[in-house]
Amino acid sequence: MSAHPTVILHTDRPAAAVAVLGETHPDLTVHACDTYTALPALIEQTAAEVVYTVRFDGTPRFPRQALVESPTVKWVSIGGSGTDHLGRWDPARVTVTNSAGVAAGMLAEYALGAMLSFSLDLRGFERRQLARQWGGGRVEPIEGKTVLVIGLGKTGTAIAQRAKAMGMETLGIRARPKPMPSLDEVHDPDALLALLGRADFIVCCVPLLASTRGLIGKATFAAMKPSAVLIDISRGGVTEEAALLEALDGKRIKGAALDVFTAEPLPADHPLWGYDNVAITPHCAAVYEGWDVKSVRMFADNLKRYRSGRPLENTVNPERGY
Known part of the structure; x- marks a missing residue:
């Protein structure tokens, strides 16, 4: 020094x-x-x-x-x-x-925006608007829904605060669990599969480590509700994209909002581009x-x-x- x-x-x-x-x-x-x-x-x-x-x-x-x-x-x-x-x-x-x-606040707003987008079916209404179609679609409140935040650093904590303010039930996972404001429950990583079945929204905001690479994989998707939405603002590699594609094709989840990918830029021929229930942003959720x-x-x-x-x-x- x-x-x-x-x-x-x-x-x-x-x-x-x-x-x-x-x-x-x-x-x-x-x-x-x-x-x-x-x-x-x-x-x-x-x-x-x-x-x-x-x-x-x-x-x-x-x-x-x-x-x-x-x-x-x-x-x-x-x-x-x-x-x-x-x-x-x-x-x-x-x-x-x-x-x-x-960028904790900005990432939390991104996550909240993704939750609102799916609950309000904004993408569906946009498609109907472009087709000049009146009627159809259905909005749902996020109040009373459950969000599972995987990773409770500064970003995860900010997400939980905003979700709680919207009247949501907040579940969280961190390496060393402890009671936290705005979290109804905090669990260790071993509880992940058990918690997934309770979550309407799963927000992933962990660092990319040996222990988190492929964390969101086949077993994880199998434990989710068919109405669940995955929001990934972590790092490319935390979500197994092949398992995600399989879950989307099998309608085992409602959809996903993704800001990070294994290969960036996401190749133009990547199949994820073709799903209307997947929101893709170019690793920009923290760039304000x-x-x-x-x-x-x-x-x-x-x-x-x-x-x-x-x-x-x-x-x-x-x-x-x-």
Whole structure:
């Protein structure tokens, strides 16, 4: 730890990030980098100690090795919440933090919007409108319905708060269960299959870990009610897409709202595009106007702690992945 570390801001919107650091840490040497390919050389040339980084050009090309195996980088600050694109790292060598909570409210609104869309049959009414067809369709309240939130970090907690405000029954799953405001029940992951049969909406917001990869699979879909709706705002790979397609074809669930996919961008020939009971968004549920500035400000606040030798907030345990 240095009181005057060299900092790299690795983002596709460097001007806003540089402005925040200029305002909050005007005495530091700050470099901006807006490509994946240029980052390794810049780290080496500047001997950077701290790197704030955003995954803005997908995971496969992300320069993880330059960050977590650098001889000079001591702290990597992730601009979002997920850290699966870093793979494994040695916490004795480098500290990794994330920006958990930066988009919790927006993701919760996305989840609530998806629940309302299905309960109000908005997609069905849109089809009838385009066909200039009067009549048909049916709306249902979400009040009194049950939502199962898988993953009760900041996003899951925000979802439960909004669902409870709408009069819903709220069930939750977290690795270490404990009573939580806005949750009627909190269970450990072993209770998942038993809880699914009670849920009208299942919202998945867990990180991608060895324990969560394929979590929403054939057995999971088999335990759901035929009227259940899956909302996935986690990471591609948590839902087994082949099992999802099988469940949709077999009408074992009502539908799904998906913001994350195993392959991104979702290939144009992927069969998921063809389902009228599947809402597809391009991994954008957390991207709202100003999120990047909010994230950099969170980093700037943490940087004050780093420079004064205080513990950092949102430190990620590589074993847990959060």
